[in-house]
Amino acid sequence: xxxxxxxxxxxxxxxxxxxxxxxxxxxxxxxxxxxxxxxxxxxxxxxxxxxxxxxxxxxxxxxxxxxxxxxxxxxxxxxxxxxxxxxxxxxxxxxxxxxxxxxxxxxxxxxxxxxxxxxxxxxxxxxxxxxxxxxxxxxxxxxxxxxxxxxxxxxxxxxxxxxxxxxxxxxxxxxxxxxxxxxxxxxxxxxxxxxxxxxxxxxxxxxxxxxxxxxxxxxxxxxxxxxxxxxxxxxxxxxxxxxxxxx
Amino acid sequence: xxxxxxxxxxxxxxxxxxxxxxxxxxxxxxxxxxxxxxxxxxxxxxxxxxxxxxxxxxxxxxxxxxxxxxxxxxxxxxxxxxxxxxxxxxxxxxxxxxxxxxxxxxxxxxxxxxxxxxxxxxxxxxxxxxxxxxxxxxxxxxxxxxxxxxxxxxxxxxxxxxxxxxxxxxxxxxxxxxxxxxxxxxxxxxxxxxxxxxxxxxxxxxxxxxxxxxxxxxxxxxxxxxxxxxxxxxxxxxxxxxxxxxxxxxxxxxxxxxxxxxxxxxxxxxxxxxxxxxxxxxxxxxxxxxxxxxxxxxxxxxxxxxxxxxxxxxxxxxxxxxxxxxxxxxxxxxxxxxxxxxxxxxxxxxxxxxxxxxxxxxxxxxxxxxxxxxxxxxxxxxxxxxxxxxxxxxxxxxxxx
Numbered sequence: 001x002x003x004x005x006x007x008x009x010x011x012x013x014x015x016x017x018x019x020x021x022x023x024x025x026x027x028x029x030x031x032x033x034x035x036x037x038x039x040x041x042x043x044x045x046x047x048x049x050x051x052x053x054x055x056x057x058x059x060x061x062x063x064x065x066x067x068x069x070x071x072x073x074x075x076x077x078x079x080x081x082x083x084x085x086x087x088x089x090x091x092x093x094x095x096x097x098x099x100x101x102x103x104x105x106x107x108x109x110x111x112x113x114x115x116x117x118x119x120x121x122x123x124x125x126x127x128x129x130x131x132x133x134x135x136x137x138x139x140x141x142x143x144x145x146x147x148x149x150x151x152x153x154x155x156x157x158x159x160x161x162x163x164x165x166x167x168x169x170x171x172x173x174x175x176x177x178x179x180x181x182x183x184x185x186x187x188x189x190x191x192x193x194x195x196x197x198x199x200x201x202x203x204x205x206x207x208x209x210x211x212x213x214x215x216x217x218x219x220x221x222x223x224x225x226x227x228x229x230x231x232x233x234x235x236x237x238x239x240x241x242x243x244x245x246x247x
Numbered sequence: 248x249x250x251x252x253x254x255x256x257x258x259x260x261x262x263x264x265x266x267x268x269x270x271x272x273x274x275x276x277x278x279x280x281x282x283x284x285x286x287x288x289x290x291x292x293x294x295x296x297x298x299x300x301x302x303x304x305x306x307x308x309x310x311x312x313x314x315x316x317x318x319x320x321x322x323x324x325x326x327x328x329x330x331x332x333x334x335x336x337x338x339x340x341x342x343x344x345x346x347x348x349x350x351x352x353x354x355x356x357x358x359x360x361x362x363x364x365x366x367x368x369x370x371x372x373x374x375x376x377x378x379x380x381x382x383x384x385x386x387x388x389x390x391x392x393x394x395x396x397x398x399x400x401x402x403x404x405x406x407x408x409x410x411x412x413x414x415x416x417x418x419x420x421x422x423x424x425x426x427x428x429x430x431x432x433x434x435x436x437x438x439x440x441x442x443x444x445x446x447x448x449x450x451x452x453x454x455x456x457x458x459x460x461x462x463x464x465x466x467x468x469x470x471x472x473x474x475x476x477x478x479x480x481x482x483x484x485x486x487x488x489x490x491x492x493x494x495x496x497x498x499x500x501x502x503x504x505x506x507x508x509x510x511x512x513x514x515x516x517x518x519x520x521x522x523x524x525x526x527x528x529x530x531x532x533x534x535x536x537x538x539x540x541x542x543x544x545x546x547x548x549x550x551x552x553x554x555x556x557x558x559x560x561x562x563x564x565x566x567x568x569x570x571x572x573x574x575x576x577x578x579x580x581x582x583x584x585x586x587x588x589x590x591x592x593x594x595x596x597x598x599x600x601x602x603x604x605x606x607x608x609x610x611x612x613x614x615x616x617x618x619x620x621x622x623x624x625x626x627x628x629x630x631x632x633x634x635x636x637x638x639x640x641x642x643x644x645x646x647x648x
Contacts, residue, residue, distance in 0.1 A: 051498060053494075074497075074502070075494075075497040075498060076497045076498075076500050076501055076502045076503070077500075077502075079497070079498050079499060079500035080500040084498070085498050087495075091492055091495045093484075093487070093488045093491055093492065093495075094491070095487060095491060096484060096487060096488070100484050103481060103484065104481070104484050104485065104488060104499060105499055110500050110501050110502065111502070111505065112482070112505055112506050112509040115481050115482050115485055115501075116477065116480070116482045118480070118481050118482075119480075120481075160499070164499065164500065
């Protein structure tokens, strides 16, 4: 399987602190991957680098069949190449309706002139409707996103990610603040999405990771400590020492 | 739907107002100077609409937009002054007997216009002043290009918030100081005057004032409809999203900088056109019009009227600027307090400042908030930290109820 995202030998330091230390990581075109690690292991910095928020000091990040380097692209360009990101706290546009949020995210031309001339078509409405059904928000389309509950906001954000039709999704702690039932539903949704796209889930919660039932990458001090099935990495002595042993 | 309804109401109210003022003016009930004041107010409303687009919708607090207003005025003023002076010069040379050569005419115009700053040659920037179409083009191009260049530099460097506001204040101050110089080519602190006299028009000011009033009303109507179409579509959705969380918009693939630049330039051009309609009614323009305070007033009008609502901006600009001209016109009765007298010419500023503070603190939606209140529309208020995992989707405040 050819890799969709290749991160090789990436390092970055902030004020002398090495947040990411010679990190190498890759993921296939349709794969679900969980990244775990203690606080400060570099999980968020890793996402920042892939999405263009942080520029690494050294190393290479390439994406897609043509191995496009992401390092020279802006955040917006990276998003247009096909990388979507979900933040830890749900960040939806609270002052706008659920439908408006989804329409914003729908894959379409992004330049000001084209957006100015853009008119909604029935196919777009269908897409919005389908996405809303998928995440259980079909009855909430005309409501302002700010009125939604925490879990609903999380789902709206996931639906917005899907609307972008990205090839790679980076999801930061999706289960935070969800009820048990909501988490089960999220697990289902993520595994379903991963059948056609690459999904990277950063998660603290081991229960949730177990449920995802996928390959796991353990980060520690900005580098990969272990990789494999959850069974495999939980037996790894290094992993037990730095991470699991603490709990 | 709501947007279309408010659009219709706005157009109807404006049309009714225009008709009433016209009838009043033709029956002598409304004085010519008051028609001019109303016409100027409508131009200020257009500027406030643009300010609402950039501040209320896109969240960019520009405190330099009145610079573009004045630049638009200067550009149209150059043609007005040139063409008017040309008429006078040609008329006076015609009395001399011999037909005047073009050189004599242009010499005459130059010394007429620039005698006041001790120069007798037309500066290069007056090269287009003889032609109305060319000068009208400059009304759009000069402010537009300036805004494009300034915005490109500022937004590319990701200057935001209060830093951008300060930068725009610096821009308008720098322009004002430049124009104050006698050798700036625009008559220094004398500015351009006599702009109320339209070249080639024999009609009296009473009629001309009504023409401009109609033009301003039409321009306001077009601007309102255009901007309300923009903000109710996807573009409006994008810029409101930029206002609320620009980092998130970037991760959706929109180039935030391109949008900001677009809005900055578009609003500058709108404001410049409003200025080009304003100054022929005011009759005079000088560099004091570019003072930083002018742009701050523009923001105050929009804040008092209610930002994020187009009709709010119009109401704010109309109410505050009309009140301002009433209070500062010396017609408001002074209030004797025994130990001191409240003389409104000076105290108006205090009142305005206080009402700005009060609106900011107690009524962030401004005057237009009244309409929301009447309609019973509430904005989502679901504050409080999430309770954390397993306690589920309830927010703190709901769970504690």
